[in-house]
């Protein structure tokens with residue numbers, strides 16, 4: 001049985017997000033909004049089926065996918081990409097195929113105890129950690 005990541009998660013703190021957004025070639029105006037944003041992510045997991053909705057004051061995104069099956073994603077910076085999710089033990093790994101020059105971008109979600117979720121975002125040599133706490 002996979003771990004259950006379901007819940008409403010609110011961003012508590014973030015490390016290296018500005019560098020991560022720069023690596024993704026996000027423009028300065030959007031980077032400023034992104035840096036200030038405190039997203040809420042709602043994860044609904046049914047076994048290997050996921051719906052992940054992320055909302056901020058300036059942008060909402062939603063993806064729905066099954067583990068191992070490629071899906072279409074519209075990113076927070078308005079890029080249309082193909083993505084695929086896999087399990088790495090109890091970690092949910094979403095690989096976003098951004099294409100050259102950025103390449104694959106990884107979003108790895110893992111539970112930390114009962115009420116915290118760590119999102120590690122990796123693009124090339126840039127690693128960003130986003131610490132989420134369980135909300136209502």
Ligand code: DKA
Pocket residue numbers: 021024026030031033034039041054076077119121130
């Ligand atoms: C998160 O869900 C991180 C999402 C990364 C989005 C990258 C583009 C941001 C543009 C404002 O916490």
